[in-house]
Amino acid sequence: MPNARRRLTTAGALLLVVTAPVLAQRGGPPQAPPTPRAQAAFDITGYWVSLVNEDWRYRIATPPKGDFAGVPLNAAGRQAASAWDPAKDEAAGESCRAFGAAGVMRQPGRLHIDWAGDDALDIETDAGSQTRVVSFAAPRGTGGGWQGVSVAAWDRGDSPMARGGFFPGAVAGGGSLRVVTTNMKAGYLRKNGVPYSAAAVMTEYFDRFDLAGGEALLVVSTEVVDPTYLVTPFWTSTHFKKQRDAAGWNPRPCSAR
């Protein structure tokens, strides 16, 4: 063994020997890893009301057929949007097409978010009376419904510093909730039939911002990638204001019109 390598090996072994007990002692006896709920970067639970001031015209009322400005549709997407027929959707029992996971957050409405155990969140929307289960562990179910399958993780950035893995005392506060949703039933990005396909993958980041006076905002940054209907990822950010209670919570069925 060359001298240099031997030195490194020796030093490395000693490092492990000397530091490992110290690191272990800091946490005491071995314990189960903290649950996602215990590791939450912020409190996402409660009632949140949407503030509809972006894409207002598209969201506050159903826009006309063919009005899909801003959505990076490909030819197939434009064709599908132009063929939108709400009566047909109703007849087919598919009035919830605009209330699937990739569309429902843009609907005017309220969210009710709560923990479903220690490793999953329920995201309920009163618009369309939908519930999405966001799992931090194994995916719940196989998808195929309007809400697909969502897998979540707390995202604290990529550096060891930010993760708190190397210098735990210097861990950054906050972080984002990252949710990836797949296996959605094909639906609409906008209520007037702007489509996404079953192949779409949606990545969301949920961030909470606390304001002076005790108010809080929940901002959901969304990227929808759909090889079937989009030429580029479709990006939106949707914001909600924290409510003290369930005031205004108004579950209502999907509507195709």
Next chain:
Amino acid sequence: MIRHLRAAALTSAALVCLVSRVGSQAPAPAAAAPGFDLSGYWTAAMHEDALERGAGPELADYGGFPINESARLFALSYDASRVTLRGHQCDGYVAPYSVRSIGNARAWEERDPHTHRLIAIHWYNQTFEGHRVIWMDGRAHPPAWAPHTWMGFSTGRFVGNALQVQTTHLKQGWLRRNGLPESDQATLVEFFVRHGDHLTHTSVITDPVYLTEAEVRTTDFFRQHTDHQSWLFSCDDGEQILGRAPDNVPNYLFGENPFVAEFGKKYGLPAAAYLGGAETAYPEFPARVAGLPAAEGASRLRPAPGASLTSRAVDPEPSDDEIHVWPLRDNLYLLAGDRGNIVVQVGGEGAFVVDSGSGRLVDKTLAAIRRLSQSPIQFIANTSFRPEHTGGNDKLRAAGTDPSVRGTFFALQFADAGVGATIMAHQNVQTRMVAAKRPADGTPSDTFLEERRRTFHNGDAVEMFWERNAVTDGDSIVHFRRADVIVAGDVFTTTQYPLIDLQNGGSVRGEIDALNDILRRTVYQHEGEGGTIVVPGHGYVCDEHEVVEYRDMLVIVRDRVQAMLRKNATLEQVKSARLTADYDTRYGAATGPWTTDAFVEAVYRDLSRRK
């Protein structure tokens, strides 16, 4: 081998110490949270509000904005042709709108070259070359009398995984560029969060003048890995409509905007839906849209009956009984605190003081001047006879001297010539102060009758221009030409409606002419801001943009009163029509020396006598 073991042991011990020490520390406070690097090229994703942000918003589309009546009426009165006015051609975007605009942005860090501490984050928007500096070094925001800019004054800190930015001192600008205003009283809180190459920007605009609740917007950017090399957006104003009268500001009278119905017809929405208001952003609103009666929309096109509203603006003048010094440019300083603004030019030839405040704090004013200059005060220029601009004359005069007078032929006529500072003003200032039996020592001794008084002092050309029959018949503005600072006196304030003192020779036309006279002398530095500094008689330090908006306001109110006069309206009818409804939350007053009623009455009476 022993040597190797020793080295490894030392390394290990050092690491143990480090881990133990760091691990024992309390979690870092939020303000000291580790930051992230915003540097790089960013392009806004235009997937939201694509048409509005690209081609431009549709007329009268204010849906989703929590605007109040003032904002809505301001927007409905706005005629897009206003951008053809020289003073508006190069208007930039205010910071929150700039972030929302089309185009690219570039961010970079400014660090101390020695310590590498983060001093500032720069955010440059291609559109209108909006260059923001977000100070990260913990400095305080400037005082209320400091200038406002398109980008405002921003300070930031990392909170959790976000860069949180607080911005004040914004100029009046757009919430949406179809006339929907954001006032100069707006403040901004922002959050920048990076998710890899996706940046989400959240802005929270609070505007007591035009919003009933905070306006929240979120904007997505994606990172570009190469410089697209398109960063310039230069603007230079020019002649767009020849022969237009200088008091022509394109606007629509209340209820007469011809384009209000366009949006509704196009999209099948009632006017009451898209004319905005906080309720239009909430989930309950869609269920109401179809049932909104046409009358509800129609009622929003004019001021609601009732009493006038009052200003919600922050008082920009200090009220702590202290004189505050704010550097203007070169050797000129603002002294704020004694009600009326005072400007001092210092130099080897002795101080040149414009206005002397109310006199209540004159000793402190004098002390402040002496800290700036040991030389005696040589000149005092009065922009008006009004007490808040001449109250300190006598004491300041006594503290000065005018060596240029001593030993001259002129000195033979007065025993004390040159002993005190020389007080300059238009002759009518002297006449009115004498008539009011003001102290003789504080009365102007060096007066002029027409056009201007000029002198070259402390290396600068100083000109006083008479603004005939503006606020009174004796107003002057003072222009320091080299420093390019105009002291406007009460011809221009940021605190109230123009004080048109009919009894002392003021007039609407004269006031509009005076404001236009200021604008004939100003030159902006970049995108309609900066350049010539304009110091108002009351309020914060400005440039031409604030004068343009103030001029526009007066012209528009005049047009409205004039239109009612043509229909033989009485004073009471004019007052009850609330013709200033879109400006009252900024300038209105129900009490005090200059109320909204008094202003409207002055406009009415002045126009009536010229009818």
